Amino acid sequence: MKNFLLKKKLRNFIIKILKFKDFFKLIKVIFSRVVLRIFSFGLKVPKWHLNATFESRDYKSKVIKISNMYKTNFAIEIGCGIGEILGRLNASYKYGLDIDLDTLLLCKRLYKDIKIIHDDIMKNNQKILEIINSIKKDETILIIMVNWLHEYSESKVNNLVKNIFSLNRKIIIITDIYQRKELSNIPDNKIVHKFEDIKNNIFFKKVENLDKVRDLAILSNKDIVNLD
Numbered sequence: 240m241k242n243f244l245l246k247k248k249l250r251n252f253i254i255k256i257l258k259f260k261d262f263f264k265l266i267k268v269i270f271s272r273v274v275l276r277i278f279s280f281g282l283k284v285p286k287w288h289l290n291a292t293f294e295s296r297d298y299k300s301k302v303i304k305i306s307n308m309y310k311t312n313f314a315i316e317i318g319c320g321i322g323e324i325l326g327r328l329n330a331s332y333k334y335g336l337d338i339d340l341d342t343l344l345l346c347k348r349l350y351k352d353i354k355i356i357h358d359d360i361m362k363n364n365q366k367i368l369e370i371i372n373s374i375k376k377d378e379t380i381l382i383i384m385v386n387w388l389h390e391y392s393e394s395k396v397n398n399l400v401k402n403i404f405s406l407n408r409k410i411i412i413i414t415d416i417y418q419r420k421e422l423s424n425i426p427d428n429k430i431v432h433k434f435e436d437i438k439n440n441i442f443f444k445k446v447e448n449l450d451k452v453r454d455l456a457i458l459s460n461k462d463i464v465n466l467d
C-alpha cells in the first residue's frame with residue numbers, strides 16, 4: 240500500500256512538472272508573437288510568419304542543430320522568412336532570400352548580420368547561382384530550403400537543385416520532405432519530393448521525423464561523409 244501511494248505521488252509530481260513546462264512554453268510562445276508584432280510595426284508581414292515563431296515550431300531548432308554540424312563560413316537560406324533559422328547559424332556570412340519584401344525587412348530588423356535579397360528564385364534560378372559564384376571557390380556553402388518547396392512541382396525543384404549542383408563548388412543543401420503529408424492539416428498542397436536521383440547529387444542522407452509530417456534531407460554535390 241505504501242509503495243502504491245509513493246508511486247501515485249511520484250506520478251502526480253511528474254504530471255505537475257510536465258504541465259508547468261507546457262505552461263512555460265506557452266508563455267514563451269505568446270511573448271515571442273507579441274515581440275514580432277512590435278518589431279513588424281509599419282510592415283505588412285503575413286500573419287503566419289508572426290505566429291509560427293521559433294518558440295512555437297520545434298522543427299526550427301532541429302534544422303539549426305543539424306546545419307551547425309557542418310562547419311561553413313557561408314550560409315544561404317532560400318525562403319528565409321523572418322530569419323529565425325538563418326539568424327541562429329554559426330556561419331560568418333549569411334544570405335537570406337525571400338519573395339516577400341516586408342518579411343525581409345523584418346528579418347533585417349531582427350538580424351543585422353543577414354544580407355537580405357528580394358527575389359523569386361523559382362521564377363529565375365540565376366540569382367542564387369550569382370550569389371554562389373561570388374563566394375571564394377575553396378569555401379563550402381550551406382544552402383537551406385525548408386517549409387516551402389512542397390508547393391512546387393518535382394520538375395521545378397529538381398531543376399533548381401540540378402542548376403545549383405552544376406556549379407563546380409562544394410555545396411551542401413538541407414531541405415525538408417513531406418514524407419507523411421496525409422498527417423498535415425492541409426495535405427492537398429504538399430508535394431513529396433525525392434532528391435536521391437538528382438544529377439550530380441553525390442551525397443544523400445535522410446534524417447527521419449523532423450516533425451510528425453516531415454523528414455529532413457541532406458544532399459551535396461561532393462562527398463561530405465567525413466563532415467557528418
